[in-house]
Amino acid sequence: MPYVVRDGEGNVRAVFDSPVDGAEEVAPDDPDLGAFINQNAQTGMVLDEWVQSDLELVRVVEDLVEVLIDKGVFMFNELPGGAQRKLNTRRGRRKEMDLMESLFGEMALPEGEQGGTIADIPEDSDDNSIL
Incomplete structure (x- = not known):
């Protein structure tokens, strides 16, 4: 069974697979647990998009440096x-x-x-x- 830590408003803020201080045991199909997992999965996808964007920008910066050197800027x-x-x-x-x-x-x-x-x-x- 999963264990969750909630904030003052009752929202799940952390999930554990074993008991920890301040955590309560919940059913695997608990709706609050499901909402927490969904929210974090979406956050992970957004972070993946940022990482991909950064990787693409690296190539742009490399090309920009090459152009500036070719033009004699530095x-x-x-x-x-x-x-x-x-x-x-x-x-x-x-x-x-x-x-x-x-x-x-x-x-x-x-x-x-x-x-x-x-x-x-x-x-x-x-x-x-x-x-």
Whole structure:
């Protein structure tokens, strides 16, 4: 049986699978428990959408940095060292994925899996390009 902790208004605020201080045992089909689980599932979906949006924005930022460097707005080596390393790492991973797709097509890796490293990019590389 699940155990729930309620707020002052009687709404479920936490669920446990074993007894804890301040929790009451409820039936698995308790409507308040169902509402709590539903609300948290929806919150999880919203968070997943935010994470996906962030991942897409990362690519936009990478492309923006590339355009600004190509236009001479700033040089790659003017970025902080940490930013240079991260961009170089992403550049290397993108090249690996491009190579895998060119060799094997989109079926190269099962969905959600990442491939191994083909070549490491030195962290202190003097190469100022990001692609």
